[in-house]
Amino acid sequence: MAEGRKRVVIIGGGLGGMYAAAKLKHAPVDIVVIDKANHQLYQAMMYQVAVGILSPGQVAPSLRSMLRHQRNARVVLGTVVRIRPDTRDIVLARPDGPEECFEYDTLIFAPGVRTDYFGHDEYARSVATLKTIDDAVWLRSRILSSLEIAELEDDPEQVEKWTTFAIVGAGPTGVEMAGAIAQLTRSVVHRDFRKFDPARTRIVLIDAAPYVLGPFDPHLRDEALKALRDHGIEVMLNTRVTGVTSGAVEVLAEDGATHVIEAKTVLWAAGMRSTAIADDLAAATDARTDRYGRLYVDEHCRLPGHPEIFVIGDAANQVDLPMVAQPAMQEGKHVGKVILAELGMGKAPGPFKYFNKGSMAQIGRGNAVADAFGLVKLHGFPGSVLWAILHAWYVEGFFAKLEVTGRWLYSLVAVNRRERVITVK
Ligand SMILES: Cc1cc2nc3c(=O)[nH]c(=O)nc-3n(C[C@H](O)[C@H](O)[C@H](O)COP(=O)(O)OP(=O)(O)OC[C@H]3O[C@@H](n4cnc5c(N)ncnc54)[C@H](O)[C@@H]3O)c2cc1C
Structure with a gap:
């Protein structure tokens, strides 16, 4: 870590956290991306793993490989268990047990959400x-x-x-x-x-x-x-x-x-609700939360009263946006731009503005409903083609995109699947 450089800690290497990290690729900052998993996860494609269309690695690229060429960023594997806004540091539990402390000048908080059982x-x-x-x-x-x-x-x-x-x-x-x-x-x-x-x-x-x-x-x-x-x-x-x-x-x-x-x-x-660490942050900062426990943020995704803390993605309530991928990615980019502007690299962005690119869902073989930009509404096979193109687009890496597209095409015609391995203990 270079002396005097801003320390940016990102909690969560999911979609929001990694878009923010990527935006800061050329910034004179030291970034630490902390995640309890060693991979990012394309949750939208996980169901294909659950039925043997894709393998786990195809929807979960390693965080280290994603940041291989980003010299100002490092990845730390561990679970953040405490955030101390007063001393501007966080405590994480390492996978082997001991706790470690990381100080920050700027915190980007992007831990996503967890399953909600509605009180049960x-x-x-x-x-x-x-x-x-x-x-x-x-x-x-x-x-x-x-x-x-x-x-x-x-x-x-x-x-x-x-x-x-x-x-x-x-x-x-x-x-x-x-x-x-x-x-x-x-x-x-x-x-x-x-x-x-x-x-x-x-x-x-x-x-x-x-x-x-x-x-x-x-x-x-x-x-x-x-x-x-x-x-x-x-x-x-x-x-x-x-x-x-x-x-x-x-x-x-x-x-x-x-x-x-x-x-x-x-x-x-x-259902989904806030993570335990988000609940802790809310308590530590007296932050206002919505019914899912998401933290309300201002127009630049900052936690009110804490300009050094940004909250993005599913963990944030940014004008009641839904808990889906696009807000997380766009907020990550926006926060990156705000930090760059603070460093004198580029002009300060206007308030965060969400661009809704649409939503889609696949229903069995070659059949999907898809709404692109609110303008094109497709169903059946055309919807499925649009689904496949857009989902492959967001997968990390050129070869992974080809592979995912290939598997989708294969699943349209094939009567078998390779990912059917189970073992009995
Ligand atoms: C099954 C499923 C299907 C989905 N399908 C779609 C879809 O089709 N289209 C769509 O737009 N959206 C979909 N979503 C939602 C979308 O995936 C999320 O909105 C998006 O991933 C949110 O990004 P994020 O960065 O906020 O959080 P995430 O991508 O969830 O990343 C959060 C990261 O934080 C880490 N983390 C959490 N707590 C800690 C901690 N204490 N310490 C360290 N690390 C921590 C996690 O390990 C994770 O890597 C789906 C979600 C699920 C669960």
Whole structure:
């Protein structure tokens, strides 16, 4: 570290944190990117890992390789456990146990969010989630193992339980997972088992809202619902989860009746809330938070009263923007520009302005709903092509882009997948 240079600590090497780091590539600052994982994660493509289309490494590039050519930045692996705004330092727990302290002049806080069980943290013991690469790998193993166990079972009731997948939450994650499990069981592994028919796998998608894909255009929501039902997915709308155990979900359906869905695999794709470290920062700075625990920030993503702390991405409430990738990336860039201007490198940017590039969700093979820039609304195969182009675009590295595009094309025509490895201990 050079004497007298500004020290920029970035907590979280996700989309927001890494866009900020990249913007500061040529700045005379010393950057430390701290993350509890050694990789960035394209969460939007994780469901493809969970059903064996992509391998983990294809959606989780290493942070070190991403910053290989950025000489002013270093990566530190560890979990930030305390932020001390008064002394302008943070404490992290190293993977091997000891704690270490890092001082900052500027802090960019981008830790993302965690799963919310809406006051029922006990559900965490019984459900699968899709938030980390470990979750995706575990889920892949769970789906494939369930089919193997069904093949071993003689009792039809047990077969039914092992081949029922209940998904709570019909946002993009729930919809994409439902479509992907349908594709896997109905047109990839459908001829591989002898004692039961994987194509009869039951997939139940549950949401309290009256529609799927809440943030999408109503026409695209309807198209998505139709596509899900065409795939044989049971979509239960206006339906609230009232209990989860390992092996069953209890719901209160729109007809007022209580139903129990017996499913050995329950995926919770329903909600997000602030991380523990964000809650700590809010408490340490008396910051105002929204109902998800996100910290309110000013027009330059600064924490009010703390001009040295920027909060970006899912952890921030910047004019109520949704917790999706584009705000995180654009805020990361914006904060980079603000810091450059402070260093006399470029003019100060105006207040942060969000440019909505749209939203999309893939529903099974070659079928997606896509809204690009609010101008182009596509569904079916054209939507899927747009989905593939845009998702490959954001993947890090030229060869990774080619690989991801190739796998998508392969998944359109292939009747097999390579990422089907599970082992029994
Ligand atoms: C399954 C899924 C699918 C999604 N699909 C889409 C989609 O299709 N389109 C879309 O636009 N958005 C999608 N999103 C949302 C999108 O991925 C996020 O909005 C985006 O990643 C937010 O970026 P971020 O930088 O705020 O946080 P993240 O990208 O989540 O990065 C946060 C980083 O902080 C690290 N971290 C957290 N706490 C600590 C700590 N205490 N110490 C050290 N490191 C820490 C984490 O390890 C992580 O690397 C999806 C999200 C999920 C979970």
